Amino acid sequence: MSFLNPFALLAMAAVAVPLFLHFFNLRQPRTVEFSSLAFVKELQASAVQRVRIKEWLLLALRMLAIASLGMAFAQPTLTSNLGGMAASAPTAHAVVVDNSLSMTADGASGAYFDQAIQKAQGVLQTVEQGDEALLWPTARSGARRPEPTTNTGVVRQSLAELEPQAGAASLAEAVGRAADATRQADAPQAVVYVVSDLQASTLGDSVATRVPDGVQVQLLPVETQAQSNVGVSDVTVTSRIAEVNQPVQLEATLTNHGPDPLDDYMASVYLAGDRVAQSTTTLEPGLATTVSFTVTPQTRGWLDGAVVTEDDDFPVDDRHHFALHVPEERRVLRVRGDGQDTRYLDLALSSEMVADRIAFRTTAIDERELASAELGRYDAVLLAGPRSLSSGEVDALTRFVDRGGGLLLFPNAQARPEDYNALLGRLNAGSFRGFSGTLSGDQTVASFEQVDLQHPLFEGVFQEQRREEASVERPDLYYVMNFRPSGQAGQTLIELSNGRPFLHEARHGRGRLLTAAVAPTRAWSDLPVRGLFVPLLYRSVYYLSATTSVAGEQLVAGRPAELRVTGVAPDASVRVRGPDGIEVTPEQRTLFGATLLQVGGTLTTPGLYDVQAGSTRARRVAVNINPAESNLQGASPEAASEQLQNATGAPMQTVAAAEAGDLEETLRTRRAGTELWNVFLLLALVFLAAEMLVASQWAPETTSTQTDASPSRRPK
Template structure:
């Protein structure tokens, strides 16, 4: 026998109260005045013994009443035993783990796995009785139903539950269920796992199983219902990316998608399509054998500016939730560029190359003295060009711009000194020049190009014939000697091995570096035919960004950049279910907004007023696409690994599971029986008490 409320047993101390009262009454001496001892002789010895016996019986009965009542409140329970139907069934606390991941969307002739699991869950709730309680844990972890005895609300919760794109594991869900049951005082503690039992959804790959016997004790019973009844036919998109790094309206753009057949069935002449802003832009057909992965390439022409929402989509199969992947790119209508200078005349050729003085050019330019760089909102520009280094009075502002994802084109100016330029490079954490080489205006001893990395994105779409890529080297009179290493890479190198043009990746930011000033006293580079297209491509390259391709999975937290936002409120547009608003005053960190409501794949956009502040692509969690299922033995082995020593029953959803559960359920509560016994003893006590009073007369 066990007690479900053992703390009440401290009340047994109250059984000592009748004993104390009895002992105190024995010490009380009662004076009776009488004139002769003759009357005492009439009191028979047998009557005295009878009175004393009844007093001891009364004491025992009163102690027994207290013992029975305290024991009743402690809820005594015995296992696998019922006293002639007089005991009530032990109360039950049940936790239903419902697999709502998208692998449960497989449809059979009896309905989808998920709908069958929901119906089974509601049937299990119908089997509960008054005084029982239930809670529901979803495998995705998106939400859960707290413990309740309102079975109607529990069934409503299950009816409202939909398939989730968020992945989850049985292991984590079992831990949650055990934590819920640890707070229950009911005798029967049961966990029902309703799933298709994919191997990838048992536990996370990085999870090391350990002894959970303290958390999941042997008095918990686990019932597993496996709904996987057929081998689905499924292909999934495992990856989707854009291959260009420069995005220009009217230019070709290339995408690639990886498609995997995760089933045991072959797919022939299946179609995958490319959509840009909801319009089909390209499509390809393919065939895939079981387990085979295919790389599909798309090429199309960009027809729009602005933020482009792009996705690849497969034809429908048995699991449609893994047939679409998203990415987003920004193609600005005008590339806003700031040029900072030591000497205004140094900007002449750069400005002509970028917009030719035309307002209709795709690049708009604003020029500022370098001394004003600290007071300028650099984040409001798509690209920043610095020509010179002598007038910089705040290096931290430039470093912050780069750290926040800014893009910078850096060139020495006509008045640049080695010491100042070295300091600028050192502050930015890039390779610094070792010395000047050559002489200004010396066209007799010149340097020229040696190698060019034509695979760099800057040279994409630069030549009409890709097979005839070459550059007519300028004559370079005077330059900074740059030896790139670490995070720097050469794009164009000189015959002495130093870098003429290089690139540095700085976390989220990007820096392009020339080793010459764009003036004719240093070289004839500004007069060469490659100068204007190379400068334009450099600015397009700096301004083109692909946001978080496949980095965010459903359920992940987006870190949105809200730096330099002037309005106090951010509007978030989600793929479905409208908009959401966040007050920045409520955030501890003002530069970034953490947004975790990412249960749906698609593009999430963050606005400050009407200005697009940031955006992110969220894609489905691919865990549910791997169609490899656990056997009952596999699940038993898992339970052994976590040292679960209780009872586990694997029940087919098609069998009479009610009978199976009733046969395995144990425990009867005897509190009603104890209350009846206490009432019976109380009646006996009343009868004996009256009899004792008569004997005293």
Template sequence: MFEYMTFLNPAVLIGLLAAAIPVIIHLLNLRKLKKIEFSTLAFLKELQKNKIRKIKIKQWLLLVLRVLIVLLIVFAFARPALRGLSIAGTTSAAKTTAVLIIDDSFSMSVLSQRGSYFNQAKDFAKQIIEQLKEGDEAALIFMSDENQQPKLTNNFNSLIEELNQKEISFTKPDLNKVITLAAQLVNRSNNFNREIYLFTDFQKNIFPSEEIKSDLSELLNENIKLYSFSLSDKTVFNLGVDELKVNNQIFEKDKPITFLVSVSNYSQQNVQNGVLSLFLNGKRAAQKSFDADAGKSVVVDVDALSDATGFIDVAAEIETDDIEQDNRRFNSVFIPDKIPTLIISDESASSRFLKLALQTVGNDKIKFDEKNSNQLAALQLKNYDVIFLCSDNVFQNIEKLNQFVKDGGSLVVIPSVNADLNKLNSNLQKLNLPLASGYAGKMNDKSLSVQFDKIEFNHPIFLNLFRKDDKKNIESPLINYFIKYSTQGKGSSIITLTEGSSFLSEYKLGKGKIFFFNTAFDAGWSNFALKTIFAPLVVKMVFYLSQKENLQNNLIAGETISIDLNKINSAQIKVVRPDSSADFINIDLVNQKFVEYTNTDLAGFYKIFSGNELIDNIAVNNEKSESNPVYADEKDFEKYLEQLNFKGNLIVVDKNKNPLETINQARFGSELWRAFLLIAIILAVIEMTIARNVKKDLEGINN
């Protein structure tokens, strides 16, 4: 059955007026037969009447045939087409616009008896492209490609080549976005057949999580056909590494690093004695077994040592299953080699114990420079990770220190031996820190002193400094002169004195940190610098403060990497992608502080180079919702289309049958012009035969 006939070239229908020509000619050529009287053959009169009657019937038949021939020729040129009916040999002529949506998310990598879902999608798409004809046009849209700008083309070889080269993406698919994009494309076409093809496993995560507010009824109107191919056909066994966290906040060479790895069992069967491997810079550094019940997650803690410094690639990996892409997860840590440190001091008494403490680990771990406050203006602070400020005379350059911290540097503020409270408070105010309320005690007078009261032993600077049993037995220094100081809710107090003041406090400013001591590192103030805890604590503090908080290590494929240009000295940076390909970006160091990099469709490590120097290492991971093999059914998809106010025709294609037959049966535009022309030719032959016969009959009567 078909709904109706339409014409692809309706302007030609004006030619139907030509059907009147045979009628006019017939009327003009009507002739009366001569009467011939036979004197002796009266019976021939009846015979003559019979012949004339037959001739008139044939003449009317000729008139009908000639009118039909004209009508059929005009109809043929008007290109009649049937909607909703496929007739063999007639479908190829109607011009088609086909937009093919391919789900390239990594859940499509599941292997079935026909191959991976993704390869099946590409094969079906190739079949459809290969049967397109001259005058047709097509476009490819990939569901996970955030930056695509597809265009309709009649270069079908280029589309097939694009399909051949396309690989699985780690970016989260967006069904709503690609359906809208496809609808916009087909509506730009003037072709009769406007078709959208959707190849996907219909994993539920492709549907929008929020209520759809789009009304696509104008784009997805009655002239659109949407063919859906559901490619999932098996129960999937899959475990995924959902998270890889670093439990440490201080990283040192040859010191243990603890990683917390979350593994989820998305299958319907329990897993026992699964194996998790941890790799550092591509080498297996640890291995641990785990059990995971069906539908549950488990956290596996793994310790590993790194024998290298700098940026370390960290990867957690489990054994193979139906979906390979989520069996690895990535992170990156930075283990400093030589930590560049700056001491700003105007008098040796304010910094001598500090320098002695830093020298205990040798110049191979902490490399420090000492400058006075007058030299601060000329210094490139971005060349340092940690700055110790042991001077009050920095008011003119305090904004420079403030920006250093905001950009990710760390600052330790220590009162000078002869601290000026007014200058100190002025500096604290510029750094957005609480102000000191005054002095307590007397310098060089130990008759009245205070000690440590509360210590936050869970803070990273105390990690591995003491045996667990000894933590509560630290010998407190005697502090006889100090600044009355409180965090006032702006920061956290790491060490508190019995008097109530904060001895050591920590603050966050921008991307960096600030530590504040309320006591100078001088024997006239306290004996803190003479205690065994002093040097290890200062060194640990430097390692802690040198660590950069890298929020970008939780990036998901497709998200933007923000590249900080603070430590860039060249006019171009290079981004090496996980597949070893490279992108080069020209930058303007005068006007730019950040560069946004968006080509992050792969999971793995994105290494940022300035010249030959590696300045950052960003770990990008897959969207974990792709790991859960829960699939939508036909009703779910129909409900989604209802929300879009879809007005077109949905055709569900069974991949186990011949898809092209299904498409041809449903396709618009079975053109009938060949049939009309063939019938016209047949009628013309009949007309000529009858016309000759009539001519002979007329000659016989006239004779």
């Protein structure tokens, strides 16, 4: 029990007044004998005893009445949340409003967010003079950290301007940070009110945010109902090569978050604003399903893409954005080894040979310049027969492949196996075991035996309907490098008749290495004069240079991320332009051949963002909502309270729906406790009424005197 007016307890001293008067009246008077009063001595002791009982009863009733009045004026309360006599002390009120996108759903009592605003306004009605308040949205758009203020008008204005948006933090994190913000308040006490739909998928995460000791947390859930929704959690461009008028494969992951199965559910793909593909499937409740699409881009550049689902109860996630890159050109670095003939190689990559196809912007350097080259500026590197590779060059090439670059290695007849093996070993590709045959000879030592025509590298080389039965030319090879694959993340695309690889792919990090068994000269084979040479070389370079360029990154709205952008000058100012036209300049630093952008929680609007370097678009990035927000299932108040308590370490109390009718009164009672002054006032009135009845109606001395005096009137 606590007291809102504890100083009124001083009036309890008045309880001693009736007691003092009672004992004062009990003073024994001096005895004077009168003969006319002699008959009084005959009164029995029982009459005196009854008089004393009445006096003590009246004394008790008067003292209880005064004590009850004193307690009523002290305003006693029970079950106070803030405890003790400090219940009326100044308090810091932190209102956590869930403005995540799930709050845009509609319920039986209206939109979740509208309910939340009403409840938050009810909380602010309880803020009294001397209190402080702050509004803490779960999605803050990187805005300045809210601070407590005694001006509730500022908080009300912020509440009126609040809107649902993507990028909300988990509820546990928001509660912890809001509670921590109350430390800046001068008020000795703090209460955090949490207004939310208690969406189960976004209640908390693995990183707990502790609430300071002494801060109370009240849950104010809005009224929700079951929702039917299908969300797109991911879109992947599975094709490694994207060209105009060539098919590109996509995969989308759809999850049915509703309670019922959905038959013949249709999803569509939009590219550059046009619907270009659609697919139907059956979606089981609670399960993720992968749907495949085939699209054919008609133009080059960064194309806007989206997978769109059918209308449902949560339209916010009906469109999942992605970017498809059909490049105008690829940046290729060609490193010419000492004494190597690269005429056929240069001709195969020239603009005349790749007319109507993507052009390669080729930069040619000599082997001795490789150590100083900025490899990160290129999409692919062709090593045209290097004679040796230093340890520094091996390190640089390994980093280049690991970060997503493509590398094509042609051998040199004067190369030492240990030089090549240093690079091959770092990339887990295999090892170089010497050569077979004779340079410029006329005796064939091997030819093509098997070709993996299903590999993406051969897409477009043959007509699709003939791809399975296509007949591949079999060039004569006079001199070949004996290469032994490691078997780790590798694949032989063309196998020779001697059982060794002619063209082998090894994957490392985010990049790839293609190793050829011959140099592109007539001294090694007649391949350079075959019709297969140009398309095979073109597709190899295109495949390698497309490692990181087919699709743009997909980021989660409001979540910090890093973007690695290549082809940007180190001193260039890089900006990010959103779908609303607003530009931000993220923090950036220069890495090995690239610029690293630190994107904070500023990208909160779903859509496509352009990374601009000057007037040039360097990349296009897709930003989508957190897939967890698509699951609208809410947790029960009991389960949410337990989960939040485990995450924050603070006890949770829930204002049930039945108590929310008069939220202001409920919260005031919760804050101060259940007031008992009216109970004590009623008791005081009862005690006073009882005292009056006893004093006026009960006369034990009269009854006893008449009864006891009757024997003296008997006849003599």
